[in-house]
Amino acid sequence: MMGNGTRIAIVGGRGKTGRAVATALEAAGAETVPVGRAEFEDLAAALRGGDAVYLIAPNLHPDEPAFVTTVLEAMREAGVGRIGYHSVCAPYVPSMPHHLAKAASEDLVRRSGLDWTILQPCAYVDNFLPGLRAAAPRLEVPYDADRPFGLVGLEDLGAVAARVLLDPSHIGATYEVGGRSLVTVRDVAVAAQRVLGVEVELVVTSPDEWAAGPGATLDPRERDWLHAMFSYYEGHGLPCGSATVPAIVGRPAHDLDTLLRHALV
Structure with missing residues (x-):
């Protein structure tokens, strides 16, 4: 596996996902360069x-395929021939526009003529941390708290991304990146309660209640896209496979207690 002397630009590198990928790459000896709006x-x-x-495209980008096309064209102009694309678990879900945009973008990456690897991560355990860091820890979700998810930790995702970028044997591969096992939001609340040693309030509303409440202040497109996502979660959750982290990193993905202990204690 390459490492020392390798220079990798991370588009979206100043966000939480980009920082996690950079941390893992730098631990492996690579140099990372964050690329954001100013560099465009x-x-x-x-x-x-x-x-x-x-x-990594901006979350809920209004035209992710166009954004990806811009990056691919710049890579060709710059003479950079290797790309890792950050997609999503279950990209082809017709009811979720931002997932479909990633499915279309995957096609662009595969037909780019570059050496590519695609990662399809599930939602992050880390997304729940702000509520758990409050003085009165709380989880609030606008969908069924008992649906299954392959929630993954950013630390594990970063480790996978670093490995696939630094090892050419992963060129041409697409990997679904889930956590150690399928879990529910209720499982996250119970694990957080164990780790923190205090009660964690779990508040469950519906997608429609969210759209009429907190979602009403958002841009209408973003509100509609998130409402579609929460509605899908309400009915199906977002299961995601657990085999990728151990296969690529060589250890199991961290369990909920470990992820939350690292972040909260």
């Missing part, structure tokens, strides 16, 4: 001289 004024210049790009 001359994206090819920002990418030039690098060995690879890890591409």
